[in-house]
Amino acid sequence: MQRNDCLSAAAAYFDDGRFLADLRRRIAFRTESDTGAATPALGAYLREEMSVPLTQLGFTCEVIDNPVPGGGPFLIARRIEGAEFPTVLTYGHGDVVSGQDAQWREGLTPWVLTTEGERWYGRGTADNKGQHTINLGALAQVLQVRNGELGYNVTLLLEMGEEAASPGLHEVCRQQADKLRADLLMACDGPRASARRPTLFLGSRGAVNFSLRLRARPRGYHSGNWGGVLANPATVLSHAVATLVDAKGRILVEALRPRDIPASVHEALSTIEIGGDADDPALDAGWGEPGLGPAERLMAWNTIEVLALGAGSPQRPVNAIPGEAVAHCQLRFVLGTPWRELASIVRAHLDAHGFEQVEVQVTLEGAATRLDVGNPWVNWAQRSIEASTGQRPDVLPNLAGSLPNDVFADLLGLPTLWVPHSYPACAQHAPNEHLLAPLAREGLQIMAGLYWDLGDAAANAPWQAGSLATTTSHRKAA
Known part of the structure; x- marks a missing residue:
């Protein structure tokens, strides 16, 4: 059997309807994780839907309870061909954001996979059920073509809380470090840079969500009776926000700005095009950090976004000065940002600008990661993807969004390769989420080619070229 036979088998799995059938079953599980409680569907997805086909592929499956109360369970599945063989770790999440059922357009529901031409609608089609179904479906075809022998081991970590900020993920990975020991992470999540070309990304920006709140008084007061003598918290807070980020989206807090963009990152992003697909929004000229191109502003720089503003009653305004105001903000950041110090940095900045009365509270945080573009695994993956598609993939030093990649890069000490199968306009986290059928096929x-090449000595995979020792020697102690 040859590599092309493997690619043909992967295409046949799509063309004959097996992929559609597998994904349809998985979409039907209402695995919302952002409800504040671990629903029975989260465990059922792992035990009833995922463990059976994985066992048939030779995996030993173990469902692990979350050490964090209210968090969803985890599945660790291991397929060991030999203790002397290298191991690839893969990851996915079976949980989804809330269905938002009433907001889907007529004829669609989040829990029934509906196909309309090239668009396959359903909650989780893009994030992440469709993507890990692609990953595991491709692996199954490689196993079949190779007569059940890969020449390496595979471990799968599937979590059920990624959409709720991955509660318990770090703890479980520390506790199960021996079972998760590997030489490479290769996973699928997030969107491509564009639907037009394959993408390989090597990490992600981090994120810190924080709230600014000004509590002026217990209640509102009539604006005619008190306007001009009572400070308006909404007005004050809007000026406080304006000291963090200017009217063109440029960060004004020096400590939260990247020091520079590494030359390797600049070079990698120099050919990346942002937007341009049919459903993409038009980019706003002059927005963001001046002097940078769109790809650098999106993936190599930091941004502060105001996610929501609240004061008074926006749905039904009354003639009153509100008693308090709140701004829910987010810092997206690249490697090297002192993100753990955000609260103290913002506190000092506001104090220096005369806004001592504004409260600062961090509500959510996650680290940034970035594998060196020069790592030998990067070139290996580029060549494999190009061999499978005929296109040189876009290589992003890090995704613009955020993933729990620090668990794999920092805690487990792995080189990290991410191959997304969605695209920016997929309506991820929104009504009418969909997967593009051509991208899935x-x-x-792509994944069949990567899994094939990992076991093919002729493909000169980095662990066969001698870099395995280099990789493992830099692995951090769990």
Whole structure:
């Protein structure tokens, strides 16, 4: 059997309807994780839907309870061909954000996979059920073509709380470090840079969500009777926010600005195009950090976004000065940002600008990661993807969004390769989420090619070229 046979088998898995059938079953599980409680569907997805096909592929499956109360369970599945063989770790999440059922357009529901031409609608089609179904479907085809022998081991970590900020993930990975020991992470999540070309990304920006709140008084007061003598918290807070980020989206807090963009990152992003697909929004000229191109502003720089503003009653305004105001903000940041110090940095900045009365509270945080573009695994993956698709993939030093990649890069000490099968306009986290069928079919062939090449000595995979010792020697102690 040859590599092309493997790609053909992956395409056949899509063309004959097996991929559609697998994904349809998985979409039907209402695995919302952002409800504040671990629903029975989260465990059922792992035990009833995922463990059976994985066992048939030779995996030993173990469902692990979350050490964090209210968090969803985890699945660790291991397929060991030999203790002397290298191991690839893969990851996915079976949980989804809330269905938002009433907001889907007529004829669609989040829990029934509906196909309309190239668009396959359903909650989780893009994030992440469709993507890990592609990943595991491709692996199954490689195993079949290779007569059940890969020449390496595979471990799968599937979590059920990624959409709720991955509660318990770090703890479980520390506790199960021996079972998760590997030489490479290769996973699928997030969107491509564009639907037009394959993408390989090597990490992600981090994120810190924080709230600014000004409590002026217990209640509102009539604006005619008191306007001009009572400070308006909404007005004050809007000026406080304006000291953090200017009217063009440029960060004004020096400590939260990146020091520079590494030359390797600049070079990698120099050919990346942002937007331009049919459903993409038009980019706003002059927005963001001046002097940078769109790809650098999106993936190599930091941004502060105001996610929501609240004061008074926006739905039904009354003639009153509100008693308090709140701004829910977010810092997206690249490697090297002192993100753990955000609260003290913002506190000092506001104090220096005369806004001592504004409260600062961090509500959510996650680290940034970035694998060196020069790592030998990067070139290996580029060549494999190009061999499967005929296109040189876009290589992003890090995704613009955020993933729990620090668990794999920092805690487990792995080089991290992410191959997304979605695209920016997929309506991820929104009504009418969908997967593009051509991207799914191509994704199956991409992943089949990668899994094939990992076991093919002729493909000169980095662990066969001698870099395995280099990789493992830098692994951090769990």
